[in-house]
Amino acid sequence: MELLTVKDLSFTYPKTDAPALENISFSLKQGGFYLLCGYTGCGKTTLLRLLKPELAPFGALSGSIRYAPEFGDPPAPHEIGMVTQDPNEQIVTDKVWHELAFGLENMGLEQETIRVRTGETASYFGLAEKFGASTEALSGGEKQLLSLAAAVITAPKLLLLDEPTSQLDPITAMNFLDTLKRVNRDFGITVFLAEHRLEEVFSLADTVLAMDNGRLIACDTPSKVCEQLKDSRLFMGFPSAARLWKALDAPAPCPVNVREGKALLQNSVKSKTGDGSLSQPAKVDGSLPPPALSAKGLWFRYTKDGPDVLKDLSLTLRHGEIFSILGANGVGKTTLLQTLSGVRRPYHGKVRLFDKNITDYKRGALYRNGLSLLPQDPKTVFIKDTVRQDLVEILRAGGMKKEEAAEKAAAAADTYGVAPLLDRNPLDLSGGERQKCAIVKLLLTEPRVILLDEPTKGLDAYSKFRLAALLRQLAGEGRAVLCVTHDIEFAALISDACALLFDGVLLAAGEPHAFFTGNTFYTTAAARMASGLVPGAIFVDEIAAAVRT
Amino acid sequence: MKAFSRLHPLPLFTYFIIMLLFSMFLRNPVIVALSLLGGGAFAATLTDKREKLSDLKFYIPLSLLITVTNPLYSHNGRTPLFFVNGNAFTLEAIEYGVFIAAMIIAVLLWSKSYSKIVTSDKFLYLFGRAAPKTALILSVALRYVPILKRQAEKTRAAQKTLGLYSTGSIADNVVSGAKVYSSLVGWSIENAVETGRHMRSRGWGRGKRTCFSVFRFRASDGVFLGFTLLAAVLLGLSASRGLLAFSFYPTPTPLPVTALPVAAYICFGALAFLPFLIETEENIRWNCLRSKI
Known part of the structure; x- marks a missing residue:
């Protein structure tokens, strides 16, 4: 009917x-x-x-x-x-x-x-x-x-x-x-x-x-x-199983979930003669860049008698590195970012930015050319009627003259491709557009360490890839990026290192391949399909490449 | 805070109004003392240790202040204790000060219990029938208070970590407060318009609507309401006949101890201690049940 x-x-x-x-x-x-x-x-x-x-x-x-x-x-x-x-x-x-x-x-x-x-x-x-x-x-x-x-x-x-x-x-x-x-x-x-x-x-x-x-x-x-x-360009947002089907050029019907994808992969691996294992990417040797942000032994709780949210947590974030922290809801990811950015104070432990404790940066110096936090809700980043006014304001707050600020804002908008959005009201933008403008506003403080709280919330596949490219570009400029997220696929895509926040500490910090192939539940759909068949693969492309060789 | 607050909103509201009115307007020391003790005992069952302590820290200095300031302004009374700048500091004025302090604290205690027990949804239920639309709008508006508060908090933190107004100076705090506030106006208008559309999309404004409530009027509510009203009528009659009249100046009148006023005191005492007794009865019953387990 x-x-x-x-x-x-x-x-x-x-x-x-x-x-x-x-x-x-x-x-x-x-x-x-x-x-x-x-x-x-x-x-x-x-x-x-x-x-x-x-x-x-x-x-x-x-x-x-x-x-x-x-x-x-x-x-x-x-x-x-x-x-x-x-x-x-x-x-x-x-x-x-x-x-x-x-x-x-x-x-x-x-x-x-x-x-x-x-x-x-x-x-x-x-x-x-x-x-x-x-x-x-x-x-x-x-x-x-x-x-x-x-x-x-x-x-x-x-x-x-x-x-x-x-x-x-x-x-x-x-x-x-x-x-x-x-x-x-x-x-x-x-x-x-x-x-x-x-x-x-x-x-x-x-x-x-x-x-x-x-x-x-x-x-x-x-x-x-x-x-x-x-x-179609829509296809990059389709399920991993379907993308694997396309990459393998397999016959119809197309699989749409992990179970069907795994069955498809099983057949493909069997029909090939190779052992199916993935060639490991060559390890890049050399000295690590110096740490940009480090935390040592952080303890935090909200109330005197409350439970500890962070328990002796330590981490090191290096220049030019993208570090992702995964974890379920309410595990303290946002709290960790707020502690690292000086919004909340740990009752034990120290956070160092470059070579100084963050408590030693006085009168807002921490946020000038230092670190910046992009909050979960990018609406809260904007307090003016147009994006342009918001961008100019943050430059003026840094002590810049009016004309110079207007010029610099326009130039930055050009560089990051948000120029057409400058005269729109931030509340009228789509989620992806707003996110991008928020990042541009944050970049105007010239941060060397960027903290991101759930940057992919509400973004479609296309905007996500653009965001990933932008973050890569920022890391290439030598900035350190720390990203807390639920989005496993996104974390796998962008990170140099990943860790799982659980019970107040970071578990299993490591390079994404090591991290995701070590996990059973907390891993990408591609890795779930590949487990046991193509060891070590966490992306659809990697599985396809391994099967083809 | 379990047994008593389970009563229907109507007897609860009536009870608190009667207690507040009588404590304020029956200017009789016995009535005020009973109200203070009953209100204090009941408030004690509603608060935890920490809150009790902070309450005491507030009420004791307040009552001392009221007691001391009254004789400074009022020089009536027949028993001067000493003179300040040629003005008498009288015993009666101190006594009256104590009385006023007790009355104010009693009223504060009852108001505190009222706000804990007659919550916004109970109030709306009572007055929603007279003006259902207003009641609904109030319910919608009440939801906005915590939402706005949280959004303001989030916006302020976001601005701070972007390095705006983050020096911590007073000027910065004022400026950031004002800017966050003005940005929230736009945000909340946007939200309110959308909420309005959603209300219509769920059938609001289409002809006759009913008004649902989760409250039921039980027999015990009737008994409680009946007792409250009966006591109120008796006390009101006694007061209107001047049986409870009392004055402090020039000297305190002797307390009437004939049968009728005493009956009125007993009546009021029962009323004032009723919530406390209901709570305590429930606590004892629980303890008995637990000890059987």
Whole structure:
């Protein structure tokens, strides 16, 4: 049964020439799990919002969106649930129970009905213990689960989700997606999910729709879509198994998860005569550059009687090195960065920048030509109305004259490719653009040590590669980069060394290949496919190269 | 903070209002003393050791200050103790000072317990029926307070590690505070507009809506409310007949000890100690249960 039919849909925002959507046609069937993929700015959000009448943007629309008659005319709000990426803007009330009840109250249901429905829904989504809690006391993952529960509670026919996991760490994100799959399976609610982090969701979906530049370029089963799009620029964000399939030039069907990828690799390795082991990259000998930032025996806790977050933690970061620290949520990654950057003080231990304790840098000298921290939420980096004003301000704060600052800001924007964004409001930029402008602002303080907190949060594959290239460029200039992240693939890609933060100390610090092949869970999807077959490989290219030789 | 706060918001709110009004307006030393003791005993069950200590550090100097300042301004009374600049420092004025101090501390203690027990959601539940839209807007707004606070904190830290306003001087702190604040205005407007759209997308503003609450009115709530109102009426009657009248000047009037005022005192005492007794009863019951295990 067709639930929704979109025909020749085009949409143009006011005051723009290029259409945001062009000739989109597809239909959604009752009970399906649809994945909409594409890079930031390709029109995913516009399409989703057009399907939800109350959130539809203003602009010129042609073509048609037809809903099945059960939706009502116009479709009733409670028949279409929506979950977006920012939990702060979609949670309305201050208590969990009230948030769950909100949609039902608006439907005018009776007290007793609401009592039963909120109760059972809270139990189903594992929110029973938080029923009386205030919504602000929830973690990011719990907030997204609450938003999902609040959308499902009105028993909608269609659920629209716009990158619901982009602000979550991988484990919490998986938990959310599993719950979503369960909702789809248990209640037959049709799911239409827009995502750009595709490693795990590809195998959850029945049908994948791919968009690029406002056009629908593919709509088929996951494995068929991979086959159709293997030469598209979208492909670099596709699951590792699919990329391996392309690199090996294997026949269809294309694998879309680690299990299928591993089976494919097994066949390929068997059919070759070689032993399949990877040729180790030659070790570069020579003296190490001097340390830029070092910490010795750091102990930190938030309250006098609280638990220790950092326990005798030591680390050394050298000039020109990119060091990544991985770890689960709440393990103290952000705390570590704040301690290293002087925002928080350890109760034991010392942090040295170059050859001085950071406490000896007086009156902000630490942050001039010293170290800079890029916080998790790049929105907090900007406090002016345009990017240009923000850049000029930071230069002026360094004692530069107005004209000189304006010139230097423009020059820096040119160098790092953000010149077209200079006169935009920082809040209007996309996640990747904002991230980049934030890094440029940070670079204007001429830091020699750069600390990054979850730099890939919310970025699509394309922006991630650009960020990786930028970080490599910065390291090439001799700056030291310390990056804490959940993003295993990204850490593997950029780092000279990786470590796992656990229980207040850094474990298993080492070169990425040594680090990731030593881990079973905390490793890249490519390494999981390669384990036992191509020892030592952590990237798709490496596996492919090893199999080919 | 378990047994008593489980009561329905209506009896809770009524109780606190009655206690506050009577403590303030029944100007009778016995009533104030009972209110102070009952309020103190109850507040003690709600606070931990550290908070108790910091409370004492605040209340004791405050009461001393009030006691001492009253005779400095008020020179009424018949028993001068000594003279300062030709003005009498009277015993009655000191006594009145003690009385005022006790009353203020009692009111503070009850207000403290009120804020811990009648939380915003209970208040909204009570007044939400009269103005459901206002109540919902309040609920939305209440959520923004912690969000804004956290965003401000994050923005300030971000600016600091970028080397802006990081010298720690007062001027820098003021400037950074102002800038962070102004940037947050834009941020919160953006957020509020989006929240409004999400409210509509979830069916807000479509005809009649109901108002759900998690509270139930049980029999025990009825008993408690009934007792509170009964005591309030008795005390109100006694007061209106002047049975509880008391004055400090020129000399303190003798305390009435006839049957009716004494009954009123007992009544008020029971009311004032009720929350404490409810808490203690629950604690004892728990201890008994635990010792059986």
